[in-house]
Amino acid sequence: MQTPPLVDELPSRNLDLLNQVRESILLPLADAFAAELDGIGSGLFELADKAPPALQKDYFDAIQELRRERESLVARFRAHLAKAWQALEAGRPLSVERTLSRGNDLTLVADTELEVRLAVRNLAGAIQQQWRPELMRLDRYLGFIAGGFRLDGDSNPIGPEHLGVAVYAAFSTAGLATRAQLASVRLCEPGMVERVGILYEGLERQLLAIARNVDLPEGRSRRRGIPGQPAAMRESPDWISRFFSQWQGGQRSAPGNPIDVHARGDHELLPAELHRLLQGARTDTGPDASGAGARPLSPRELASALSLLQTAPHGGFDEIDAAVDLRTGLHREVLAHAVKLGVDPGTVRIDPGDADTLDLVAMLFQALLAESQLRPELRPVLGQLLAPVAKVALQDPRLFVRDSHPVRRLLNMLADACDGNPAETAAELALLAQVQGITARVVRDFDEHLGVFLQAEAEFGAYHEQYRRRVEIAERRAAELQRAEERRLDARARAGTALDARLRGRTVPPVLEDFLRRPWLQHFERIALREAAADGPLQASALKLADGLLSASDGPAGRDDAWLEAQRPVLQRIYSEAGLAAAPAGVAAGALLDVLLGLQAADLPPPELPPAPAAPVAIEDAADSPLPEESPEQLGFDIDTAEYFQALPLGTWLDFVDRLGRVQPGKLAWVSPISGRRMFVNRRGSRFCVASPEQLAAMVQLGRLRLHREEDAFYSAMQSVVDFLDMPAVAA
Structure with a gap:
């Protein structure tokens, strides 16, 4: 693996500006958290007043603990943000996902602890959703001045995800009961959303004024395709910029309930333009809806049908996959399982908005499974998550707008673990066993609470992170091996070029030519590997030896007898390096000198040397x-x-x-x-x-x-879905 560049050599890096940004944002963020801590007490008191007597003590104790430990809580919050910022300044942005994975010890997490983690994720998601355009621009600005990085929610040190981790770090070590921690995080959320947003707006204005005359890189954009391939010709924007960057919908879930399956909210789950594309595709190729007089399935009925489908083997994916495509199969199976719940099939249909969401999830899985190189038996292993993910998407649209959504992260890790995995080594088999266990547990246990996904993400994330670290070590070893082989090939090529230039057009004694083409060539290769510079003193000395021997082979006029005798130990050492024992090496060196001094016939045969080592190859097999x-x-x-x-x-x-x-x-x-x-x-x-x-x-x-x-398998699959939906419009 190539060594990361030094931080001072990074493009567009501006340390002075980075320092200004740090001073203008880190402390105010900590002050915003401190201000929210000061206001939590009244909220906890109201909760205590409404709670049963047995639970009131937890809230009252929390009020006292927050007052007593206020400075420690703020310090822990600030410490995480400082650590993340230092990582950015060092040229290695800190990943929220990998940081949390390293901190997990593969033990089960209590349900109450999952509630706290989910509340922290919701806090981060609320900030991201409210201030999405500003955050997308801040990612660009900070990435540019930090050295040309592409920052996102996982790596932006002042982004919502790192703020969420900082809040978790502050509360997790405080002496609060779990329900009090959960309440504290939820009480912080509304105020943090507003306070942090104001800081983001102010920082964006400052950076915009500075960077007005600078060509900043675009935010997340589509990859440039390989020239000459059809995909390289597409110039449309990526799906986030096109549909979700300015979208303010998706507030269906109530603040205290991650998923509410009983009622449809007033907000759209998907942007209007994406609805239009999905409905157009369904009109042309999708499953036929029921008659105009049929009533739509209620959210509760639809969720129940999906839950019943989820109980089938492989989450019903085998039946869904048997259809023309996953969209058709999912619609058919949802209606079929609604009938099993007692719904009259002739009087119901799927609501158009819900049908759009189901279509999008089905097409997402179709693209994800097609784009990943999967062994045949792994397709239903990943596909069985279709029904649970559809339930999440119907009630929690943050799945599409949050990179850090636990469902999205879990899908990405599972796809990465299965993609191109040949199951040939023990580590690969163990990883696939983990995938099968995690997916089976999600399908078995998920009802309407994201805690199941959060638990699965935490556990599999820790295992997957260990596997990734082993892979990274293997990559570094492979790079070191290739680097050594490249240097050997380069040294051998330089030695061969130098020797061919000296032997061209000359006739030399066989014993000398054999010496130069084998022992001397190997000697030059070894010292070239030791010396970094191509014209180092040891290489110059080796070339001088070859030139002196060739000059002596021209006859008495070019021969220096004293110099030749002085080279006897050098020649003996080079023959020894070629594989001869000490005595035969001395004999071979003496025979070569005798030929050059004219004491022996020039046609003396060369000594027998051990086989030369094989030339290095570029790949193992x-x-x-x-x-x-x-x-x-x-x-x-x-x-x-x-x-x-x-x-x-x-x-x-x-x-x-x-x-x-x-x-x-x-x-x-x-x-x-x-x-x-x-x-x-x-x-x-x-x-x-x-x-x-x-x-x-x-x-x-x-x-x-x-x-x-x-x-990012989720991102890539969504882009493929949008490209597919665009095809009819382009053709028209």
Whole structure:
């Protein structure tokens, strides 16, 4: 893996501006939290007044504890934000997801603790939803001045997710009863949303004034496709910018209840434009709705039908997947299970708004399953989450607007664990066993409470993080191995070039030529590996030795007898390095000097040396290489495509297609500073392919290489859904 750049070398990095931003935002954020702490007491007192006598003590104790520990709570809140900001300044933005995963010890979490974590997530989601446009711009500004990073909710140190973790860090170590912690977080939410939003607006105005004349990178945008492939021609914006960046709908859930399945709210679950696209696609290709006189299924009836479907083997996915597509299958199975609940099939239909949400979730799963390289038996393992996720989407639209939503995070981790997993090693089999256990538990236990997903995300996230760390270690080892091989190849090539230039057009004694082409060449290669500079003193000394020996082979006029005798220990050492024992090495060195001094015939045969070590190879098993046998020049390649691969960022995944049509994802993990070749690793971090940009461009010409889905599987699948929905409009 390539070493991260030094922070002072990052593009667009502005330490002075970073310091100004830190001073203008971190302390006010802590003050906002402190102000909310001061107001919690009255809210807790009201809750205590309404609570049964047995529970009142928890609230009264919490009031006293918050007053006594106020400064400690604020300090813990501020400490997490400071830690996240320091990570940004160091050039390694802190991930909320990975931070929480490292802190989990794989033990079960109590239901009450899950309630607190979910309340913290809701607080972060409320801030993100209320101030989404401002946050999208702040992500761009901060990422730019910090060194050209693409920040998001997971990595922005002052974003809602890090604020949520800071709130959790503050309350989790306080001596509060769990219900008091839960109440405290919920009481903080309305005020934090307003106070933090005001700070975001002020910071955005400051940064906008500074960056007015600077070309900032766009926010989250679609990846540039590989030139020459159809996907490269699409110029439409990504689905978040198009539909959700300014959308203010989706407030269906009540503040104290994550999912309310009993009534439809007044707010739309999806943006109007997305509704229009979904309804247009359903009119053309979707399942036929019931007659105009049929009443729509109520939210409770629809949720009950989905819950009954969820109890079927694999969550009913086998029956859904048997239809033409998942949209058709989901509609059919929902209505069929509604009938099992006693609903007259001729008098009901699915509400158009609910049908749009079901369609979107079904198409999302269809794209996610298609874009991930899954073994056949894993398709129903992931597919069985369709019914639970549909229930979540119908009642909690934050699924589509929050990167950190527990359902979305869990889907991303599960897809990543299964994608390209061949189940060949013990670690891969164990990871798949975890996937099967987690998905089965979610399908079995999920009713209408997100705590099941939150628990599953926490447990699987911890296991998946351990697996990812092992993969990262394997990637670093693969990069180190490839770097060593590249240096050996480079040293051998330089030695061969230097020797060929000296031997060209000359006739030298066989014993000398054999010495130069084997022991001396290996000697030069070894010292070239030890010296960083290409013209180091040891390499110069080796070249001087070769030049002196060649000059002596020209006859007495070019021979320096004293110098030759002085080289005897050097020649003996080089023969020893080539594999001869001490005595034979001395004999071989003496024979070579005798020939050069004219004391022995020039046609003396060379000594027998051990077999030379095999030349290093670029990948472990050439038979597994996806590269075509022909050279890029023979196959032909597009210059623009080659330039695309030259600029391909580290971490990009590509799909390699072998001669039999099998697809293997490969991640760009290292770029050789010597040859410019790119090293790709597979999902377990092993070296998979080493190729030049020209070779990769030739593979594109052959249809053997394409872009893999984005690392965020949910985001990538949603983009594919929107592209599919756009196709009829484009065709028209």
